[in-house]
Amino acid sequence: MIYFDHAASSYPKPEQVAFAMHEAVTSYSANPGRGGHKLAEQAGNVIEQARKKIATLFHAPSKKHVWFYQNATMALNQAILGFPFQEGDHVVATMFEHNSIIRPLEKLVLEKGISITYVEPNEEGIIDVRQFEDAHTEKTRMVAISHASNVTGAVVSIKDVGKFAKKEEIVVLLDASQTAGTIPIDMESDGIDLLAFAGHKSLLGPQGTGVLLSKGDYNLSPLVVGGTGSQSELLHQPQSWPNRYEAGTLNTPGIAGLAAGIDAVIEMGIEAIWEHEKELMDHFIKGLAGISGVTSYGPSDLSKRVAVIPFEIEGIASHEAAMILDEHYQIAVRAGMHCAPKTHETLQTSENGLVRVSFGPYNTIKEVDTLLEAIEEIRQAFL
Structure with a gap:
């Protein structure tokens, strides 16, 4: 997993x-x-x-x-x-x-x-x-x-x-x-x-x-x-x-x-953890930008955010996307409203919620690449 x-x-x-x-x-x-x-x-x-x-x-x-x-x-x-x-x-x-x-x-x-x-x-x-x-x-x-x-x-x-x-x-x-x-x-x-x-x-x-x-x-x-x-x-x-x-x-x-x-x-060092997670976030956001039909949310200035990235795949409900990632790719993410209804009201995503990815100190670039490949495959399957 x-x-x-x-x-x-x-x-x-x-x-x-x-x-x-x-x-x-x-x-x-x-x-x-x-x-x-x-x-x-x-x-x-x-x-x-x-x-x-x-x-x-x-x-x-x-x-x-x-x-x-x-x-x-x-x-x-x-x-x-x-x-x-x-x-x-x-x-x-x-x-x-x-x-x-x-x-x-x-x-x-x-x-x-x-x-x-x-x-x-x-x-x-x-x-x-x-x-x-x-x-x-x-x-x-x-x-x-x-x-x-x-x-x-x-x-x-x-x-x-x-x-x-x-x-x-x-x-x-x-x-x-x-x-x-x-x-x-x-x-x-x-x-x-x-x-x-x-x-x-x-x-x-x-x-x-x-x-x-x-x-x-x-x-x-x-x-x-x-x-x-x-x-x-x-x-x-x-x-x-x-x-x-x-x-x-x-x-x-x-x-x-x-x-x-x-x-x-x-x-490990708080600063080192921050830099590592920022690197993963940067890699993931750039990878998402190359997948058509996928939209991510959050500040573009990565120095003003932590490694929490929500996204949606056009035509696929957030819970369905998360279920596919879990069952078919053994990748654990969070979908839905994230106990933050006003945030989704602001983003205008209250109807279907979003898929949320959040990184930790032990995650790797290779794991992020695996996730990006999975999202690309899911997107292609629903075209």
């Missing part, structure tokens, strides 16, 4: 990820922070070291600002639904958002009476800071954006947005699920207040891992309350971090695997 669905979840994982998870289950499978015995302490130490590693990678103030969740969706829900919005408050988002941002925001429209402006991309398929400046009002409390579209790969210049938001005293929430591990991210210099991402994509960790980093105290209300392993005498959720935002037993094997995945990313 040739795997081109890294925007959904990376595969294969580095060997050390499986080893770390196996070790967690077989050597110290105790409850972290829920006991004074050696196994519980070992499990707790693994989690704290993972916090420290993540804080360092993304330049968070300290490890206590790193909170673990089951996935990026839960992290984003904590950031959005837990934020102290009041009726009449305003949020700026984009037409490129995943439903993990859209649905919590729209829930608040109904429940708290906030309003949302979704900014459109320009003719280049890019959303720049001027559009955020034009969209904000005196009531804008938050800018909630995906760092890169999970459909077109278009990247928002977060540093520019961060400078604008700081001047206007607007909180910046960034969903880095498509960029963490591919593009360097610095919470401090980029002006990011709340940073959410999945552990199972470009950070090469396992599914069941997500993270929210909070640069400061934005008075978030915890969405889940319960056991924290300490301060058990309190009848209410502790105020101390990270306990305030991490009720219940954490996914120790998953977090151990995520830490190992981050080690692999650091070893």
